[in-house]
Amino acid sequence: MSNDLYVPREHQARIEAELGRFAVLVCHRRFGKTVLSVNRLINAARETRRDDWRGAYIAPLYRQAKTVVWDELKRYCGFGLDGCTVKFNETELRADFDNGSRIRLFGANNPDSLRGMYLDGVVFDEVAQMPLRVWTEVIRPALSDRKGWAMFIGTPRGKNALYEIWEKGKTDPDWLAAMYRASETGILPVEELEASAREMSPEEYEQEFECSFTAAIRGAYFGQLLADADREGRMTDVPADPSMPVHTAWDLGMSDSTSIWFVQARPGGTFAVIDYYEACGEGLDHYARILDDKGYKYGTHIAPHDIRVRELGTGKSRLETARSLGIRFDIAANIPIQDGINAVRTILPRCWFDETRCAPGIEALRHYRRSFNDRTADFSTRPIHDWTSHAADGFRYFAVGFRQPEPGPRPARSANNYNPFGDTHARD
Known part of the structure; x- marks a missing residue:
């Protein structure tokens, strides 16, 4: 050539x-x-x-x-x-x-x-x-x-x-x-x-x-916390417990992506993050079908505050549209983004992630970051809005909007990294 x-x-x-x-x-x-x-x-x-x-x-x-x-x-x-x-x-x-x-x-x-x-x-x-x-x-x-x-x-x-x-x-x-x-x-x-x-x-x-794939990501909000989860064996196989409800947290996009986290609150104050879904350019009816196809027994559905905004084309809010599809949302409090990020940091040490079903969401959380201003030689106070934003926002709404159980002792872990959420063992 x-x-x-x-x-x-x-x-x-x-x-x-x-x-x-x-x-x-x-x-x-x-x-x-x-x-x-x-x-x-x-x-x-x-x-x-x-x-x-x-x-x-x-x-x-x-x-x-x-x-x-x-x-x-x-x-x-x-x-x-x-x-x-x-x-x-x-x-x-x-x-x-x-x-x-x-x-x-x-x-x-x-x-x-x-x-x-x-x-x-x-x-x-x-x-x-x-x-x-x-x-x-x-x-x-x-x-x-x-x-x-x-x-x-x-x-x-x-x-x-x-x-x-x-x-x-x-x-x-x-x-x-x-x-x-x-x-x-x-x-x-x-x-x-x-x-x-x-x-x-x-x-x-x-x-x-x-060309290191394992070097820390500059300005990442949750990078160290997710590295801890990986090292502690909390990135593993986390099957759904059919006796417990699955709660969902959504970031609703209009012309861009919508993300959904699927979480179970387990005894001892831990969270089993069992599934994740994201798509682009789809209506709420699509996501209602996804919920049905998953087959979980659902508890609380959490949405951002702007779900109440009425759309110009229909005159209806997405909250009303969701209700007509059988999805009743709780609205996450509209608090500053930094406060929501801190809420995520608080619950991440108590989260176990299914590393296969949640893989795209985990990577988005791992790369969610602040931008670096070369002129001021400092990080921005706000996160970069890119492909990571939808998953991170959805998880933030869960951290803010879910009524968390009283924290209890962390589950006992044996030397072989026993996974309390299933029969499988966490990887080394």
Whole structure:
């Protein structure tokens, strides 16, 4: 793969020689992964024999795609140079080639904008900041009939979508899975890495330059508490107790995601978090069917205070719509977000999570974080609103809205990490 304006480095050239249909590349900062992937799209668009070839570059946010990728795409297409035959649509962030091919930029924060299209090639950039379902539910089906390819690039931010795709890629012969650490590539000078290590925390350096999936997430609200739960064996198999009610806590999205936590309050003041569900763009009737399909014996349903707001189209509130579907909500108190976050911190040490059914929700809680302001060198007082927000908000409404039993002694745990909620044992 070549471009007159692009000369691949040693590692980039090696990747290009080994690329198959699917690839996941975990790379340190300043590796050149964006340039590599942009040029893969450009060359595929130019070399195809199809006159309707379609490619996509997907960043976590639409504005990120515009800020980071758009100028690079125009540059390597030859924008402003004599002989450039590519036309650029600034409104749609789309490049139209003279052979009929197109490359367009998208944001993963609006999955619905990606539905209904077909794709021949797609690049996911900074996958660690995206929900996995953008790939599994939306993009993977869009590649099927065209047998299109996909490339995932990014730097770790804990065990999330990038980690899951990395783990899959390592064991699938149809995938290229490669990791490039700064200490091994030689791209950045040793003195620059040493200077970065002095300025950054060890966790930050391990994550950004050594591609560590287990380094702490900067600004995470619940990261340490969830690490404690993992270490103490509270991330395990937690079956529902059929003799006890299942309580639900919801974050209700309008045009974006709705999340539901399923929790049982157990003797001794502990909570068994047995299930989690999230979907996007669905009405309340969809979630009512999900409750029925789960088959639990329900107790309290907890919703945010804005469920009382009347919708312009119907004149009815979602509270009224839910009641007509047989769901009667208790309303969580409308308290400051920080107070709600503190309430979550209070109950997390008493929570046991089903690690399989709750996996997407757990990862969202693990990555729910404050933004860092480089100008003031301090963290924001408010959380970042991204794919983690819906699960975190739903859990916050549970912590605030559920009438908790009187705290009792924590369940006794034997040396083999006995799980008091089932016959299984917690993993080591």
